[in-house]
Amino acid sequence: MVATHSCKVLTARAILSRLHIFFHALAILALFYYRFTSLFTTTSSLARLTWALLVIAELILTFIWGFAQGFRWRSVLRDVSGWESIKPHQLPGLDVFIVTADPTKEPVLEVMNSVISAMALDYPPDKLAVYLSDDGGSPLTKEAIREAFQVAKLWIPFCNKYGIKTRIPEFFFSPSCDRERLDWDHDYKAQELLIKSKYEALKKNIEKGSGDTSKCRMVHDRAPYVEIVNDNKQDGESEAVLPLLVYVAREKRPSHPHRFKAGALNALLRVSSLMSNGSYILILDCDMYCNDPTSARQSMCFHLDPNMSPSLAFVLYPQTFYNASRSNDIYDGQARSATKTKWQAMDGLRGPVMTGTGYYLKRKALFGRPNREDEFLTSQPEKAFGSSTKFIDSLHHNSKQNIELKQMNKDELLEEARRLATCTYESNTLWGDKIGFSYECLLESTFTGYLLHCRGWKSVYLNPTRPCFLGVTTIDMKDTMVQLVKWTSGLLGVGISKYSPITYAMSRMSVLQSMCYAYLTLSGLFGFPFVIYGIVVPMCSLKGIPVFPKISDPWIAPFVVVFVSSLVQHLYEVLSGGDSVRTWWNEVRIWFVKGVGACLFGSIEAIMKKMGKQKTTFRLTNKVVEKEKLDNYEKGKFDLQGADMFMVPVGILVTLNLLGFIGCLYRVIIYHNYQELFAQLFLSFFLLVLSRSIIESIAKKVLFF
Known part of the structure; x- marks a missing residue:
């Protein structure tokens, strides 16, 4: 069997989506016709002000909705087959980059499971290298990776011998994996017990070290440190060849900018070019495990296709989270809309965005444009890549799959690697620019992927039945909001910069692809129309000022159609993807909460940064899964601990709408003017029903404070 890939256009979805776009757009046009004609005929200055505010809110919503239609134009579904037939000599070199920054927020045991699972990929070990960037410089992480390698020495041969699919030790030894742990024979059982004892010892030592402040700490002022934990050489006849394993803690000084995760990845790019120089790179978050060992081979079905490879930058896999509830994901932590809809849609255009983890990237794509990857090497490469002649020489020889370590002795190699990891190496170069x-942007992968698309590169999206990568998602309100503030601030910062997809991308990619990126960068603006509607409608209800047509007026139809059409289209999207009505309701509810909370704060932060009133700050998402929070999440209970700041606007809007609903109901009963106020009464009621669980959680927090 030959390794192949297929691409199926989801024609039925595309036709229905285009018909809905046309139908919905007509309703929006009718709505604005009514708004503008009524706005100029209104005599009351207060009524005119309220209508003007609502028109602004509706224009913003329409603006964002228009860009979102790029996701609905041409969705595709890809599949691969025959990757098992790819011979080892046909496979290019592969480097795996794993980045961690804080041992208190990113548990070291999870990091080690990521490292071990990456080393256990179904890939020739002499062509596989794993690099761990410890941006916190933690002594605990350094010790742990040495001990994790001792586990890997037993674990990887065991997985290869018995065809183990779950190559994450923590999962393999858990009750959920009992089906895979079969009693093959006495030798199998003996090896399993030996590996388990080694892994339990690793866990115990990490847990002990996590309580030691001298080990579990970050060092922010340090020299560069590079250690080859495994040198990819066979020590004896009985020893199996294992992938190269390297620990890197780049130099950090308070007086020099370190550029956060992007800086760490660029340091790994240079160090890895010197040591293994894999043609392709797998980027992983420190909590993202390799759940399917064949993912690398599957991605090569695309990368090795001579018709696709010259312009293909990366193959993206969806982020799947093992701690996300399948039936009641109250925080939408699994990002269903992105993984099941948006990335498929962008794949039908020029390709999906480059998310922060789980993608196989062509190394040369980071150095130039398609068919012009060496454009910065032809003249004065030192100005582009820095002064290291050995590093530049490795770029000239990038077509070779590996640079043997024996070309330099170990001391020389480590000395040059440390030089490449210094904080001054990038000075007066094109690193971080071209x-x-x-x-x-702080969202380094997303923005870099956007630039790659602007330069002419393409990408593909592959979503196999078995999740290739498993990670941890947020399971409380605080972490959910903090993460979204970071995303919103970073993306909107791009949207209002010189790199805005509305201006910068339109001439560099298709209009539809630009619309998709415009939606991603500007969707954080949802918070402003939410706040306008959440204040104006209940206040007008209390004053008895109608802001919608009478229920008997034919002009109420466009408002009803837009409202119902949006909900029905979203419901269809959820159900057609195999999810439930509960999933749809959870997404609508958290969309409102995130919009009023995180999106509003993130948008304000982006605007303040643009005005120079606020400095760039990096927020690291907490990856620690606490049992109490997990229990509340699985029961469908909102955990608001630490989220007070984000809940303030939510609480204010809910309170206003409760008062507006009561006042509106009073006027309907006493004055019988339900014709004029019915739409406002319904909107406030819908918001209260939508926020019921949030109201209960806020009430409990206040009562037990």
């Missing part, structure tokens, strides 16, 4: 991962 070379490597971009420093323009």
Whole structure:
């Protein structure tokens, strides 16, 4: 069997989506016709002000909705087959980059499971290298990776011998994996017990070290440190060849900018070019495990296709989260809309965005444009790549799959690697600009992927039945909001910069692809119309000022159609993807909460940064899964601990709408003017029903404070 890939256009979805776009757009046009004609005929100055505010809110919503239609134009579904037939000599070199920054927020045991699972990929070990960037410089992480390698020495041969699919030790030894732990024979059982004892010892030592402040700490002022934990050489006849394993803690000084995760990835780019120089790179978050060992081979079905490879930058896999509830994901932590709808849609255009983890990237794509990857090497490469002649020489020889370590002795190699990991190496070069991962945005992968698309590169999206990567998602309100504030601030910062998809991308990619990126960068603005509607409608209800047509007026139809059409289209999207009505309701509810909370704060932060009133700050998402929070999440209970700031606007709007609903109901009963106020009464009622669980959680927090 030959390794192949297929692409199926979801024609039925595309036709229905285009018909809905046309139908919905007509309703929006009718709505605005009514709004503008009524706005100029209103005599009351107060009524005119309220209508003007609502028109602004509706224009923003329409603006964002228009960009979102790029996701609905042409969705595709890809599949691969025959990857098992790819011979080892046909496979290119592969480097795996794993980045961690804080041992208190990113549990070291999870990091080690990521490292071990990456080393256990179904890939020739002499062509596989794993690099761990410890941006916190923690002594505990350094010790742990040495001990984790001792586990890997037993674990990887065991997985290969018995065809183990779950190559994450923590999962394999858990009760959920009992089906895979079969009693093959006495030798199997003996090896399993030996590996388990080694892994339990690793866990115990990490837990002990996590309580030691001298080990579980971050060092922010340090020299560069590079250690080859495994040198990819066979020590004896009985020893199996294992992938290269390297620990990197780049130099950090308070007086020099370190560029956060992008800076760490660029340091790994340079160090890895010197040591293994894999043609392709797998980027992983420190909590993202390799759940399917064949993912690398599957991605090569695309990368090795001569018709696709010259312009293909990366193959993206969906982020799947093992702690996300399948039936009641109250925080929408699994990002269903992105993984099941948006990325498929962008794949039908020029390709999906480059999310922060789980993608196989062509190394050369970070150094130039398609068919012009060496454009910065032809003249004065030192100005682009820095002064290391050995590093530049590795770029000239990038077509070779590996640079043997024996070309330099170990001391020389480590000395040069440390030089490449210094904080001054990038000075007066193109790193972070036209070379490597971009420093323009804190969401380094997303923005770098956007630039790659602007330069002419393409990408593909592959979503196999078995999740290739498993990670941890947020399971409380605080972490959910903090994460979304970071995303909103970073993306909107791009949307209002010189790199805005509305201006910068329109001439560099298709209009539909630009619309998709415009939606991603500007969707954080949802918070402003939510706040306007959440204040104006109940206040007008209390004053008895109608802001919608009478229920008997034919002009109420466009408002009803827009409202119902949006909900029905979203419901269809959820159900057609195999999810439930509960999932749809959870997404609508958290969409409102996130919009009023995180999106509003993130948008304000982005605007303040643009005005120079606020400095760029990096927020690391907490990856620690606490049992109490997990229990509340699985029961469908909102955990608001630490989220007070984000809940303030939510609480204010809910309170206003409760008062507006009561006042509106009073006027309907006493004055019988339900014709004029019915729409406002319904909107406030819908918001209260939508927020019922949030109201209960806020009430409990206040009562037990």
